[in-house]
Amino acid sequence: MDDYRTHVEIDLAAIRQNAEAIKTFTGKRLIAVVKADAYGHGVVPVTQTLRGVADMFAVATVEEGVKLRQAGVQEPILVLFSSLPNQASQVIEHGLVPTISDWGFADRLNTIASDTIKVHVNINTGMNRSGVHWTEATQFLHRLKTLDRLTVAGVFTHLATADEPDKSYVFVQIERFASVLEKIPNSGRSVHAANSAATLAVRYAYFDAVRPGLSLYGIYPASERPVALEPALTWKARIGWIGSLSEGEGVSYGLTYKAPHQSRVATVQVGYGDGYPRALSNVGEVLIGGVRRSIIGRVCMDVSVVGLESTDNVSVGDEVVLIGEQGDAEITVNELAHRAGTIPYEILTQIGARVPRIFKHESFK
Numbered sequence: 001m002d003d004y005r006t007h008v009e010i011d012l013a014a015i016r017q018n019a020e021a022i023k024t025f026t027g028k029r030l031i032a033v034v035k036a037d038a039y040g041h042g043v044v045p046v047t048q049t050l051r052g053v054a055d056m057f058a059v060a061t062v063e064e065g066v067k068l069r070q071a072g073v074q075e076p077i078l079v080l081f082s083s084l085p086n087q088a089s090q091v092i093e094h095g096l097v098p099t100i101s102d103w104g105f106a107d108r109l110n111t112i113a114s115d116t117i118k119v120h121v122n123i124n125t126g127m128n129r130s131g132v133h134w135t136e137a138t139q140f141l142h143r144l145k146t147l148d149r150l151t152v153a154g155v156f157t158h159l160a161t162a163d164e165p166d167k168s169y170v171f172v173q174i175e176r177f178a179s180v181l182e183k184i185p186n187s188g189r190s191v192h193a194a195n196s197a198a199t200l201a202v203r204y205a206y207f208d209a210v211r212p213g214l215s216l217y218g219i220y221p222a223s224e225r226p227v228a229l230e231p232a233l234t235w236k237a238r239i240g241w242i243g244s245l246s247e248g249e250g251v252s253y254g255l256t257y258k259a260p261h262q263s264r265v266a267t268v269q270v271g272y273g274d275g276y277p278r279a280l281s282n283v284g285e286v287l288i289g290g291v292r293r294s295i296i297g298r299v300c301m302d303v304s305v306v307g308l309e310s311t312d313n314v315s316v317g318d319e320v321v322l323i324g325e326q327g328d329a330e331i332t333v334n335e336l337a338h339r340a341g342t343i344p345y346e347i348l349t350q351i352g353a354r355v356p357r358i359f360k361h362e363s364f365k
Ligand SMILES: *Cc1c(COP(=O)(O)O)cnc(C)c1O
Pocket: 033, 035, 080, 158, 194, 195, 196, 197, 211, 212, 213, 214, 215, 221
């Protein structure tokens, strides 16, 4: 570990335990969302860890699905968003389960398939970013029956506001979804709607399977915390330089921080080129020696500067925690996101390719 200027540690046992806890809590089949490199956690080790717990994996793109197949994943893989017509052959070749949101792609698949293909149909109940509109869904599903190579193995919708305290629009969406389901025969199809927020807070949205992402990684999307989840990711960096400032001296680009008195500073080897948000300039905090220290001045591409107290006993090479625990202190992804004016999803998925992922508890492979 001494070899990294910055790295993340992924506790695979925590991910497995979170998935098991969610499955026990819901009592439903688990579609584990592992898009965007498993929210930055490393999709191949994560899917290997979830073998036997997840009933299906969900990715955003055909490319992500192909990567999982090439890594030997044999569970069903759902591609959550529409695929391009020219990707139909890849969907078939790699045995992915595509999402149908329009007639064109369905027709294309049916034309080139030589065997039956399972598909899930996305119904737009008010998120309004994808899917067949709920008022047209019954007719659409009926028409799909004319495509003899397609089997509608699942029907789903996506909720726009499940992470908000006011659940009234969630109920509106679920009612619309239910009104479609009512009109189609229930023939063992997988029906799913619940993202992490609904999985933790809206039982009414469960149907046959839940479809969480963020919560698998131990992060709560909202205030409801009915299940104990453990964050799986710790982000660390090392001190690369220690310097001193005399009163009034500025720090980093633009000299936006001015030393109020003579003081010492430490440069931490992480910057926005690693995905550490530049928005944390002058507002971020990190852990050094088990205590909080502030980011001073602008976050640079490769490094960030931290203010030290006169009593701090730090050396070049010391470990700094950006996300996670150190001693009795902790910085959560939610806190970091809040300080940076964003959401935990963005923080996690922006952790760059330059940051090595070190996996702990790989025994589940
Ligand atoms: C990303 C995504 C999810 C998972 O959402 P979380 O909030 O991370 O649980 C579920 N369904 C769809 C369609 C998604 O795009």
